[in-house]
Amino acid sequence: MAPTLLIVEDDPALAELLVWSFEAEGYKVLQTPDGEEALLIAAETPPDAIILDWMIEQLSGIEVCRRLRRHPELASVPIIMLTARGEEEDRIRGLETGADDYVTKPFSPRELIARLAAVMRRTRPALAGQTMRIEDLELDPVAHRVRRDGKEIALGPTEFRLLQHFMERPGRVLSRGQLVTGVWGHDSDIEERTVDVQVKRLRAAINSTGGRDMIRTVRSAGYSLG
Amino acid sequence: MAPTLLIVEDDPALAELLVWSFEAEGYKVLQTPDGEEALLIAAETPPDAIILDWMIEQLSGIEVCRRLRRHPELASVPIIMLTARGEEEDRIRGLETGADDYVTKPFSPRELIARLAAVMRRTRPALAGQTMRIEDLELDPVAHRVRRDGKEIALGPTEFRLLQHFMERPGRVLSRGQLVTGVWGHDSDIEERTVDVQVKRLRAAINSTGGRDMIRTVRSAGYSLG
DNA sequence: CAACTCAATGACAGTTCTGTGACAGCGCCT
DNA sequence: AGGCGCTGTCACAGAACTGTCATTGAGTTG
Numbered sequence: 023m024a025p026t027l028l029i030v031e032d033d034p035a036l037a038e039l040l041v042w043s044f045e046a047e048g049y050k051v052l053q054t055p056d057g058e059e060a061l062l063i064a065a066e067t068p069p070d071a072i073i074l075d076w077m078i079e080q081l082s083g084i085e086v087c088r089r090l091r092r093h094p095e096l097a098s099v100p101i102i103m104l105t106a107r108g109e110e111e112d113r114i115r116g117l118e119t120g121a122d123d124y125v126t127k128p129f130s131p132r133e134l135i136a137r138l139a140a141v142m143r144r145t146r147p148a149l150a151g152q153t154m155r156i157e158d159l160e161l162d163p164v165a166h167r168v169r170r171d172g173k174e175i176a177l178g179p180t181e182f183r184l185l186q187h188f189m190e191r192p193g194r195v196l197s198r199g200q201l202v203t204g205v206w207g208h209d210s211d212i213e214e215r216t217v218d219v220q221v222k223r224l225r226a227a228i229n230s231t232g233g234r235d236m237i238r239t240v241r242s243a244g245y246s247l248g
Numbered sequence: 249m250a251p252t253l254l255i256v257e258d259d260p261a262l263a264e265l266l267v268w269s270f271e272a273e274g275y276k277v278l279q280t281p282d283g284e285e286a287l288l289i290a291a292e293t294p295p296d297a298i299i300l301d302w303m304i305e306q307l308s309g310i311e312v313c314r315r316l317r318r319h320p321e322l323a324s325v326p327i328i329m330l331t332a333r334g335e336e337e338d339r340i341r342g343l344e345t346g347a348d349d350y351v352t353k354p355f356s357p358r359e360l361i362a363r364l365a366a367v368m369r370r371t372r373p374a375l376a377g378q379t380m381r382i383e384d385l386e387l388d389p390v391a392h393r394v395r396r397d398g399k400e401i402a403l404g405p406t407e408f409r410l411l412q413h414f415m416e417r418p419g420r421v422l423s424r425g426q427l428v429t430g431v432w433g434h435d436s437d438i439e440e441r442t443v444d445v446q447v448k449r450l451r452a453a454i455n456s457t458g459g460r461d462m463i464r465t466v467r468s469a470g471y472s473l474g
Numbered sequence: 475c476a477a478c479t480c481a482a483t484g485a486c487a488g489t490t491c492t493g494t495g496a497c498a499g500c501g502c503c504t
Numbered sequence: 505a506g507g508c509g510c511t512g513t514c515a516c517a518g519a520a521c522t523g524t525c526a527t528t529g530a531g532t533t534g
Contacts, residue, residue: 100370114362122370123349140348141370166421166466178521179468179491215481216523222482223522241480241531404510441492442512448493449511467491467520 025070025142026050030060030086031104032078040073043131044138057081061089064096071138074121076105084119091120100141102134154189156248159228159236161189170231180205181224188237188247197244221245251296251368251375255279256286256312257330258304266299269357270364283307287315290322293434296372297364300347302331310345317346321426324417326367328360372416380415382474385454385462387415396457406431407450414463414473423470447471 027044031037032055041051052069054060057078064072072090076083083103090096103124122141125134153162158171163186168175177185183205188196196204198214205220206212225237238246253270257263258281267277278295280286283304290298298316302309309329316322329350348367351360369376379388384397389412394401403411409431414422422430424440431446432438451463464472 114359120366120369122366140346164421165419165472166469180522213524215525218481219483219523225482239481406511439513441514444492445494445512465492 026052026067027071027073027138028060028064028069029053029073030057030078030083031055031073031075033075039131040134043135047135057083057086060086061093064090064099065093068096069099071142072099072101073134073138074101074103076103087119087121102138102141104129154186156189156192157236158233159189161186168228170228171233173231175227175231177224177227180220181227184220184224185228185247188245191247193246193248195240195244195246201244217245250274250276251372252276252278252293253297253299253364254286254290254295255299256283256304256309257281257299257301259301265357266360269361273361281305283309283312286312287319290316290325291319294322294325296325296375297368298325298327299360299364300327300329302329313345313347321429324371326371328364328367330355374412374416380412382415382418383462384459385415387412394454396454397459399457401453401457403450403453406446407453410446410450411454411473414471417473419472419474421466421470421472427470443471 027049029037029040029044029051031040031053034055037053037055041053044051052063052067054063055078058081060072060074074083074086078086087101087103090099090101100122101120103121104127105124106127123137125137153160159169161168166182168177168182168185184201187201187204198217201217202210202212202214221237225235229235236247238248240246253275255263255266255270255277257266257279260281263279263281267279270277278289278293280289281304284307286300300309300312304312313327313329316325316327326348327346329347330353331350332353348371349363351363365376369378373380374389377390379386386395387393392408394403394408394411410427413427413430424443427443428436428438428440447463451461455461462473466472
């Protein structure tokens, strides 16, 4: 599932640029120019991160930040502050208030995206690129979880390793021999036919929720995912 | 316990200033001017955070960063990069490599301290004294209290440390080995199966009030909370 | 279509891994 | 000393997972 982002920015041109940039990165973006409304939106659908302009109407960014931190549901949502001022005092106040990072205008969208990714990598490892995804199938190696279409799928250890091996090489046809050494290890004396059985088990698991068979059998060559 | 900091900086004057500043803040500080040595120290006694100069001898800061990220034990240690260059390209490369934040020279120690605090608040809430919460389970490291659904839960010392370790890494699967070194310490010669027993005790405690089992067993991998 | 090759399946027995209860040792307090 | 709470280890039972095999089924070729 795409991570949701709330952008609070009252300069229409900049707001549009940001929305566009982050949507291109695959984020689901909510946006408002207004501090009060930002709090309402955040309470309604807690985003995975917030981009907050220091100078906005109604409530100052710093006040929004403070209130977010006081809200138990939202206290742990990462916040990146945007500010035109470069003075150190302001940066420090921002950080002390609970912002996780802060970016000085002018900045390029690319930098902001990189910073957000850094923050997300920390707070939501599952959302920040660690997770591998192919169509509606996702594998989070850190949490050791697999989902298809959002529904969790239970896999045994070998099935998990096998799937991980496939997902690291999407679309590629892997021979039984390659799979044996890759998944079972160099020195295993496993029967090659055993691969068939594990593939069958993996198939049963990831197709149990319905949906097409994502593993393709390539006769006399091997298997591929995707 | 004071959080440990590793400072990698080859300018002696700056290094000394940083060591002094952070020790005054109550951190335990390790320091080296050398990239290779930094990796060794980090592997030996994983610090709670790393301050890393971009331009250092032997290995560039960026390379050190990359290697740290590849090391499983150290992958989640927050890194703040120090750089004299202000070019955006470098910042982005730094962040993409896995740094959590980056500070441009010249900077005041006070700003660096504020930034480190912001990063730590996010990654090691316990060190910042913040109470951590996962669903209806909360742990207050300062008061040494644990509650589930508002009801207080009594834990033994080891159970408490184990739970804290889990809550600092929610959702993450931790191997028995990682738990032994993380909860019992590097040099303990504890039987790995002992982890099972403590997990069982912890489970019994936090599930005693009713509610689902929050600890997930991941066969042949370890346990995770959440 | 028949022969042949390769893949899918179901059954199964062996192995590996986890959950548990029991127990002895330790440090602390009374 | 005796009681108490906490810990680490062990042994055992049960659960989960795995590799193999025999059989069935699908695809290919002449």
